[in-house]
Amino acid sequence: MKIHFLIPILLVCMLIGACEKDLFVKDIADEKVVLLSPGNGVSLKAQTINFIWEEVEDATNYRFRLATPSFDSIQLLLIDSMASKTTISFNLNPGIYEWQIRGENEGSNTGYSTYKIFIDSTSDLSGFQLVLSTPGDSFYTNVSKPQFSWEGLPIASEYNYKIVKGVDFENGELFTSKINTDKTSLTLTKALENGFYTWGINAENDNSKTNYSTRFMYFDDQVPGKPQLKTPTNGELRNIGNTTFTWTTPSDNGSPVRDSLILSTDSLFRSGNKYHLVSNGSYTDSLARGITYYWKMSTTDRAGNWSGYTTPFNFTIQ
Template structure:
């Protein structure tokens, strides 16, 4: 009888040791990164993001218009495991909220309001960037200053220029990744090796494809 009782106690103790305690996250706080309160956005594709909550397994995100107190429509009600989410929204006023959850607990919602305005940006996505200099496949010395230039795209607000080695398909390093408001860019003290450079134009809502050319730097 004593032997049987001892066995039961051992089994109960063993089973209790297998119980995994779930961390109480109910007092944790979610920090919203974007969009923040009273933000005015001109892009329909809204990027939502927030900080990671330790011991959370997932996040519940909701989007309402115009707000949760006077809701006309719930535009999104979803569970995700990442700390970011994107959603295309029409122009209007919105409120969004997110909370962290695990199997037993959840935080309070963090809530922010924002507006989406219609953009009058012109669609430039079918425009081609014309690269002027340097000419394709040209060779420079390591002491040269390399001046890049390209033609203006009407209705573009800025340009992204990137330089990679040896090329973008098999890039070992992105040497430059700059956004500029002009149609020129300069760089010097380049290492001796092969490079590709590319430029695209952007405005608030649209962007062109990249145009790519190559050059080489030698000793």
């Protein structure tokens, strides 16, 4: 009997413990972020600076701030950014800076830990990493002549753009000849062909150059096929309110696709529409009786190509 009496108590305790873990967030106000690199008071050449700090237990993210010349006599707050990891990188021009970090979670935050650094002038680009802006990495697009942009470096005299077919940037086939520019953006003049590309930019001056910074992209201008509606069939009378919609989606060799289903009580879909992103060829919905419903579908791929809508089907729940 004692064993049977203890089991419910143990279960309740376990449930309470689990709830407390989910409902209560640890207060980290008394914790401190330990800054690792760059150290306090160090002098560095102008380059890409990697800021690194120790993880704070129970912190879910970190607020990074950078000011010049200091937070006590601030002239310019250059960066106020959130990071989920314990490192972040920026290109810095010559000057005096302070950087600081605090840990945060849903309920509290630590105080700021602050270090001062000095950035000396240099004409050597080899320590820099060019920061690419747009398009984002692993980008899908149906724009045949996209624009590319990146952050400039004050000591760079020009930038070299390169795009190759496929994912082998070093040895892949050049899609266009290399492009030299003193701007920080350019638009392709040759239309892309369907497929994967790797593009990259480096900076150079009379004395040195950076390595290439690269990203992947995929161009796809092929319109996906429309889904083929299967059930409920057109004009069907149904006796149950729990209705499963089924369809087939034509195969597509381009970018990934997703299907959309629109359900309405209006034959022209002017009002009362329900929109559903669906997958795997089926979707189930609980529907009211005594109503005629209309449904149609379309397919969109990740590059933004749209199939258009299917011819609507209608069915009635008796």
